Every structure is written in C-alpha cells, then in structure tokens.
Amino acid sequence: MKPSLTRPGGLPPSASTPIVTPLMPSVAFASDTPDRLDDQYEGRAQGYTYAREGHPNADVLARWIDAMEAAPQPGLVTGSGMAAVSAVLLGLCKAGDHVVGGDQLYGRSLRMMREDLPRLGIETTLADPTDCAAIGAALRPNTRLVLIEVVSNPTLRIADLDGIAELCRARDVLLAVDNTFTTPRAVQPFAHGADVVLHSVTKLLAGHSDVTLGWVAARAPEHAKAIYDFAVTTGLTPSPFDCWLAERGLMSFDLRFDRAEQTAARLAEHLAGQPAVTRVLYPTRPDHPDRDRAQGLLRGRGCNMVSFEITGGRASANAFTKGAAGIAFAPTLGDVGTTLSHPASSSHRALDPKARAALGISEGFFRVSVGLEEPDALCAVFDAGLAAVRKGAD
Secondary structure (H helix, E strand, O other): OOOOOOOOOOOOOOOOOOOOOOOOOOOEOOOOOHHHHHHHHOOOOOOOOEHHHOOHHHHHHHHHHHHHHOOOOOOEEEOOHHHHHHHHHHHHOOOOOEEEEEOOOOHHHHHHHHHHHHHOOOEEEEEOOOOHHHHHHHOOOOEEEEEEEOEOOOOOOEOOHHHHHHHHHHHOOEEEEEOOOOHHHHOOHHHHOOOEEEEEOOOOOOOOOOOOOEEEEEOOHHHHHHHHHHHHHHOOOOOHHHHHHHHHHHOOHHHHHHHHHHHHHHHHHHHHOOOOEEEEEOOOOOOOOOHHHHHHHOOOOOOOEEEEEEOOOHHHHHHHHHHOOOOEEOOOOOOOOOEEEOHHHOOOOOOOHHHHHHHOOOOOEEEEEOOOOOHHHHHHHHHHHHHHHHHHHO
16 A cells, blocks of 8 residues: 655664665755754754765765774765865865965866966965975965875875974964875874875775765864865765765775785886886885885885886887786776876876976876786786887887
8 A cells, every 4th residue: 555645754663783884865854843953953963954964874984984094073075086175175275375285296186276276366386295395485474275195196206294294383384185095004194293184085995996985084173164064065965875885895995905005016026127117116116216205104005006107108108008908098096906097198188298297207107006916917917018018119
C-alpha cells in the first residue's frame, strides 16, 4: 500500500549499525521546530540544514583528514583542491592585501596568483620557497599571507618550511601550506608552524582517480570560520558520493603511499642510469638540490613523485609517451596506477617558454606519479619509452 505522505521520513529501526559509512545524498535536512533550527545555527545543537552548508559524508571524511594532519580546528572538505586554495586566498584576503606565493606552485595556483587575485585588488609576488631570504625580501607592510607547497610541482624542490614559518610568525603574516604531494605521511605542516594546511584530496589521499575533492583546516577559529563562510557562500560544496569514495580510499592510504614510495625510489635510480635521461629529481637522491633539507623535513621519506628530463624537445616527448605503452599519459597524480604528466603541455602550459625555462621545465621534462605496479615491470615500460626516444634521434 502506498504511504499517505510523499516522504514519510525516518529509517527502519535496527539493533545493529553499519560498519561502512552510509552514503547520504540528501540536500535538505528537516528540523523539529524553528527553535530547534535556531539551536543548530547558533551552535547549541549539532545538525544539518542544507548540503551546501555541510553534510554527513563530508564531515566523516574531514574528521579522517583532521586526525591525519593533527589539525587544531575541524577541517572543511571542498569540491576540489583548487576550491580549497580559493577558499583560503579569498576567504582570508581582501582588496589592498598582498600575498606571496611560491614561484613553483601548481599551474592553476600560479594563474590565480598572477591573474585572478590582482583583478580583485589583491597584490601578489612570487618568490623561491627554498630560500627563506627570498620570501622575506618579498614581504611588504600589507602582506597578509604566504602560500607554499612543501614539495613543488613539478620540479620537486623542498621548501624551507621551518624558516618561512618563523619568518611569518615574526612578521605577523599567515602561512598557508599545500601538503598535497607530501601528505601527512611525510610531514604535518601544523607541527612546523603553518596557520593553514590544505590538500587536493583528489590525489594521494583518495588515490583512485575517481573523485574531485579538497580539504582545508586553519589553526585559529576565526580563520577557519572565514574560510568556511566563503566556501559556503560561493558554493564550493563537495559531492557526498565523492566524499564516500574518498573515505574508502583513505582506508588503504598508508599501504598505498609506502608501496608507491618504495617503487618511486627504485624508478628514480633506474632512470638516472639511462643515456637518454639528462636529469632525475627525487628528494632522497644525493644529487637532489635540497636533499639535506628533505632528509630533515620529510624524515628521510621521498614520497611517490619522480621528475626527469630527456634529451630532445617536443618530438622526443611525443616519442616517449607513445613508447611507454601502458602508462597513462594524464595530468593527475596519486592514482593506484602510475601516471605520466608533461607540464609544458598541461599544468604549466599557461606559462610562456621563457617562464617555464626559469622554473626548469623544458619540453623534455616529465613528472611521474608512481603507483602500485611491480617495480621491474614499471622500469621495463620506461625503458621502452626511452628506446623510442633514442630510435627517433638516430
């Protein structure tokens, strides 16, 4: 018999509870009375009202990442990593403020620094995050915030996190740290003095290339509220389904990270011995320019990213991607499968060749996100790609 009400509401009674978080896609949540709704909005009761303002799957995921990062305040899950970056920069800064960014940020973060923030009246400067003195020289009386990545994308340089944090404290400037590449498995930026930490959860934390999410948390309650208010107002809302999938991904995160890291170190060593490779960047290698800092800051870890450069230009890059059959050529990272990215044609394509060259990004430069393949098999695929490069040069 059909119920008399369109939405009778309520869940069937049960003496047991699910061991997997239920997927809860409801956009709206009903309250008993207007007084009870007031209690929720004014903090006297915990509950949900409208999914743009928060929903159960996002909060479950946030609690996982909060614990991983030892966040001082509850974090916020957003619809993407760039949504988290936007919520930080536009939630905490206003027209007339000045922001300093690392000069090797993710390509879209660089675009926001170069084009979007100035259009909104927020001044910006880019500086080398491996050099604390360079960051210090970029600060101005109106500097509100410094944004850096622990390990830069895609050249894998290591920021002077401790030095920059001390500098920001002394100058009363907020420090925001993008911890996507390193993850809390390698470093917890709050422990090093960061005021804000953010992630593209899309990458290593979720780990399966099937969700688009971000996460951000702040040390101070007033900053957390400003970030939340901006995200809610502008609709940077995460999908419950994506949050549910990302929670599943976190269950295996430690195992995935450690396995990929071990294989990445092996691949970096293998590539360094190949004649068509002119440069290999991996934090634990003796020839990495920031190896000593990486040893201390990352506690000896190298993470899962490897970057390398091959001889020749775009023709060699095309030959390599065709020859390395079985490796996905895709502008992403953190998947269970290894992916290959060519920054000059993807993440940093908005920069002109001169600007890319200043960052060390040539047409022969590749970034590898190492996955869970068997190491010998993975090295063999890269050998096939390099053989194609050599064949094209003959």
